[in-house]
Amino acid sequence: MDYILQPWPWYVAGPMMAIIMFTLVYFGKTFGMSSNLRTLCTIAGAGKKTKFFDFDWKAQRWNLTVVLGAVIGGFIAHFLLSVPTDIDLNPVTVESLSQYGFENIGKSLLPAELYSWDAVLSLKGLSILIIGGFLVGFGTRYAGGCTSGHAITGLSNLQLPSLIAVIGFFLGGLIMIHLVFPLIFG
């Protein structure tokens, strides 16, 4: 039981992600979480004015069910299958964040500096979440997939477009962390 309560190593998590992808293909579907954002637009009525959202969202109910399961899985893992554990970050990483003024680094999954209600209700904190979310939603649909659709499914199928997209993911991530973060937090 202790093995389950402790954080799981990469060599357990990675193959399990591949098995999840494989299971969905076995069920006749494709692993792609970002498609749900488009489905939610359609449910909200975006299909009336925009062709891109004019499709039968009911065909995507299976994927929304995966989302519901993911929420439940997050709850189970966090509240029932975990003991309080600090994230075992590289001390160099911790030091860089403390220079940005972060506190309690790695004590929870998300930093209070970004996700606590105090942070969210400040202009800076709210802007970070809205800009970050917008870029994720816009970018993933422009690129035709996210980490699940491109990095795991696409690369597993040796798709060149997915390799290009993943290179883009890293290009964007490196620009954000190394060039933009010093401007936001420095």
Add this chain to the structure above:
Amino acid sequence: MKFIKFLLVGVVFGIVLVKSEAVSWYRIYEMFRFESFHMYGIIGSAVATGVLLMLLTKKFKFKNIEGGFMRVPDKEKGLVRYIVGGTLFGLGWALSGACPGPMYVLVGTGVFSILILIFAAILGTYVYGVLKDRLPH
């Protein structure tokens, strides 16, 4: 009842993402600074396992649950959309620490401020849909 299997897939997905800390903003930050192998190990071993499973699928012509051959549709050819869209996604991923799977999983861990991020992501997808025909792909 046919949805139960998808619910279970989602539950396992959520558990793996939390237990491996892949939903942690800190792990994403650490990854983009190349200061830990952890995330590379997850993505790398997922892809290695996935490549193996898909090669076996093609070689032995596995059937899916509906009786057809198991397959994944090819991605459309292109360059601009993948590199530009991918880069925009990467900027948002690194800033928020959450991609379109983890953002739902985090709701389950009790971080309700993530709902703002999800709302913004839906908005971003909507704006893409509106501008789609005017963007280079």
